[in-house]
């Protein structure tokens with residue numbers, strides 16, 4: 001087994017961070033002035049801005065607009081080494097992180113490997129209803145959506161054509177709402193006049209959710225506004241409906257009035273999430289247990305019980321010390337936790353204690369269309385254009401590099417004026433093109449380089 005030991009700094013304490021997402025990256029950056037050696041391990045060479053994945057999935061932005069190479073971000077930070085490797089497990093007794101090919105020794109370990117979607121025990125649905133978490137997911141969804149219009153254009157049977165033009169989104173949370181709004185604009189405006197045999201605006205976009213309203217964690221008035229805005233874009237909302245089966249050509253729903261079959265060739269998954277399997281691996285090694293969402297319950301200082309030098313952050317962690325309810329899986333939680341652990345590591349080196357982590361809630365927001373959104377900031381609720389401006393400002397600011405901020409702003413301004421979506425490329429193998437929902441091709445698109453359109 002190869003030992004990875006890349007950092008050349010003379011500082012003795014070695015902090016190993018697993019994951020260069022929101023939590024891991026902000027932790028690494030916050031340790032820039034702390035005399036420690038830092039190794040950041042990620043299986044991807046880039047930091048991904050997941051909140052804008054839906055834009056890639058609907059052709060509004062290119063993958064490179066929302067992903068930034070980790071080495072580039074950390075170029076100027078001499079105490080950090082980046083290792084491109086898959087972490088497969090941990091040897092806690094030996095203070096080692098286990099890699100696909102080798103291991104890394106640590107003094108302090110911070111695990112921030114995020115989460116994946118959960119199919120509630122129906123993993124077989126994954127190939128039929130891709131979720132949105134990675135660049136590959138987004139380009140796969142983009143391929144399926146665009147191919148559905150292409151297939152409808154050449155389909156002569158009206159029932160089959162209608163199925164190609166029916167898009168079912170499972171989950172009415174922020175991701176489902178954002179996908180549906182963006183897809184409705186693509187069908188109703190961007191693709192207008194581009195086809196000869198179909199009218200893309202005839203597309204049916206259906207959001208299905210088991211609960212009684214979309215954005216159910218938002219205040220009721222904003223859920224209502226969101227539903228109205230989606231309806232005005234032509235999106236149908238089916239709340240109180242549970243998906244019981246997904247087939248290549250249909251979705252089965254259980255509703256108050258019975259079972260219903262919806263003929264569709266495109267199902268997108270925007271429902272539950274499950275922590276990275278590394279949480280279970282760490283639980284096994286530390287004698288702990290994960291919660292129902294696969295997350296690790298952590299101490300008020302983000303460490304694992306009985307392991308003061310092992311920390312877990314972000315979507316993998318269940319932090320319930322403020323009001324008994326676990327903090328939500330959102331970027332500000334991961335970012336603040338990353339910065340907190342950096343402060344704690346720095347304080348420990350100076351022999352200082354650190355008060356428990358306290359989350360400062362900056363609010364929440366979701367966009368519904370190109371100039372409509374909802375936002376909750378403190379006790380204030382915003383809707384419509386003003387909420388969209390807030391959303392735009394916050395998201396641009398959060399993008400890691402100035403270059404990406406500028407690119408995204410220019411693309412959006414252009415898209416806003418013209419309704420155009422310039423990243424509408426269908427990529428994939430010939431087989432994938434003839435079979436949009438092909439299981440063989442899911443997750444293996446060659447469209448992985450972050451510098452492609």
Ligand SMILES: Cc1cc2nc3c(=O)[nH]c(=O)nc-3n(C[C@H](O)[C@H](O)[C@H](O)COP(=O)(O)OP(=O)(O)OC[C@H]3O[C@@H](n4cnc5c(N)ncnc54)[C@H](O)[C@@H]3O)c2cc1C
Nearest residue numbers: 019021022023043050051087113114314315329330331334
């Ligand atoms: C579609 C979508 C939209 C979202 N929209 C919003 C939003 O609008 N606002 C908001 O606040 N939050 C949003 N979120 C949630 C937010 O992105 C997450 O809460 C946040 O990314 C969690 O940060 P993290 O550091 O825990 O994990 P992540 O940011 O997911 O980072 C995990 C990192 O670990 C790496 N990794 C995973 N496993 C391994 C392994 N075995 N070996 C090596 N590396 C590994 C990954 O490559 C990744 O870089 C959204 C999420 C999604 C999926």
